[in-house]
Amino acid sequence: MKQQTIIIGSEDTPHLPGELKALLEGSSEFISVSALWKSQPDFAADRAGTYVYTPEISSDYQIDAAAVLPSIRIKVIKANTTLSQLPGTLKKKSRQTLSQGITVSPAYGRPVQLQMYQNGQWVTKKTFTLSNSKSASLTADFPNDWWKVTSSAWRFFIPESKEGNALTSSSITVNTLRYYQNPSKYIQIQDKITLRHSGAYKLKVGYMGLKVQKVNRYFRIGNKYWPRYTSQTKRKVKAFQKRKKLKATGVVDKKTWMKMGFSESSWSSLGAYVSPIKVNPSSTKKDHIEAMISTAKKYLGTNYVVGASGKPGQGADCSGLVMQALYAAGVDPYPVSCVRHSKPGYEFESRNIWKNKKLKTVPYTKKQRGDLIFYRGRSGAINHIAIYLGGGKVIESWPNKVVIRPVKNSRRNRIKGVKRVFN
Structure with missing residues (x-):
């Protein structure tokens, strides 16, 4: 052995031979000679690098000047973690x-x-x-x-x-x-609300809401609190389309909307607003109720607009206000939605919320903060919904503003029942 290289990890210790074989001068006989190894530089097992070991032979032996002593190179590499x-x-x-x-x-x-x-x-x-x-x-x-x-x-x-x-x-x-979640038989709290009804809908006779309100204002017709796409609206739109060399259908599509000077983004977003969720996975039942109520209170003073469920200040009717409050608490009352609400036949979404079997019906005497109070009209059909605040008061959108009133308003004291969102 003249030279040898050994590779070890930094956590290992090199094992070197304790004896060398030496040839006696003038003989073919080999003897074992004890050897001590010395490294250059000084060996450190925890330090990567190359160390050259050479033997030190006992002074009991004379070494020929021409003799080549062996050496061992120890290469220390870092261990794989x-x-x-x-x-x-x-x-x-x-x-x-x-x-x-x-x-x-x-x-x-x-x-x-x-x-x-x-x-x-x-x-x-x-x-x-x-x-x-x-x-x-x-x-x-x-x-x-x-x-x-x-x-x-x-x-x-x-x-x-x-x-x-x-x-x-x-x-x-x-x-x-979630720290808090409704029992499985009730509406489940979600991390994200994604509308399954597109806000990019065309406006036709019978439609309501903020987009219709905007069109009616353009033609200076209709009632700002009760905007409806009437036959008069259709005639105005048709005449406008003829003047602008558009296909005169009397239906407001995206092209007609933009020709009126309204933005492209508002075409799909104006009637499809969803309140940002105010709860997170750590929210308690109380947190969800307060998220719902605090969102509703942001609408105080907002105009009542039939078929609308817009941002605070834009307009919302009774059902529209409740929808946005529910969205903020992570609750999606689908198929009821802020988009569907503006379409013909869905003015009274309060009736459809009442029919939702995933909302718990509770006795009026057991009502709690955050419950939904439903009212019926003279015909007996439900025509109004409000959010109970406790202390005998509700927050509601009723012509012509979002307000806080006693739960039994003198004009509307026919209570149909109570539904609980968070159980």
Whole structure:
């Protein structure tokens, strides 16, 4: 052996021969000679690099000047860091602690970062320290507010060190289960409300709502509180289309709408507003009720507009106000929707909300804050809906504004019943 190269990991110790075979001068006989090995530079197992070992022979032996002593090159490389297999997905109810056990090798007191994906980058949320052993396990506790988002991505990152190379774990998807959810037989609270009725609808005879109101105002006809697409509206539209060299159908389509000077975006958005959700997975039952009521109160003073369910200040009738309050609390009363409400035959969506079997009917004497109060007209059919605030008061949209009134208004004291949204 003249020269040999041995590659080891940074956590390993080189094993060198304790004896060398030497040929006696003038003989063909080999003897064993004890050897001590000396490295250049001084060996450090936890430091990557190349170390050259040469033997030191006992002074009991004379070495020929021409003799070539062997050498051993020890190449120390960083160990491959390993981390125990992680689950691809975790599910946990909000407001509870969340932790994940991991095992890392080599450990030797190395730091472990728990990172969350936010705004297009990985952000370190917590750092843990492994024990000072070759392999170590730890339980990584997630931050206390991990549950504030519906779904999040997490990973572990171990920086490079003298003991081992860097490691980035696979991503873990954490799905947050709601702290509060209605029983399965009732309307389920959602993380996102997506309308299944398009706001890009054409206006025809019988339609109501904000888009019709805008067209009627253009022609200076109709009632701002009770906008309807009447035969008069149709005649005005038809004449307008002829003047603008459009197909004279008497129906307002997108081209006609824009020729009137209205924006392209308003064509699909004006009648399809959905209140931003004000609750999150950690919200309590009370939080949902208050999200509903606080949203309704933003409409105070907003005009009553039949068939409308717009933004605060734009206009909403009784059903439209309730829809937006429900949306803000994560409740979608589909097939009732702010879009369908403007179409012929759906003026009294309060009747359809009452028919919804996924809303619990409760006795009037048991009414609570956040319940829906339904009223009937002289014919006996439901024609009004309001949100109960407690203390004998409701918030409602009734000609001609959104107001807070006593639950038993003298003009409208025929109460049909009570429905509960949150159970």
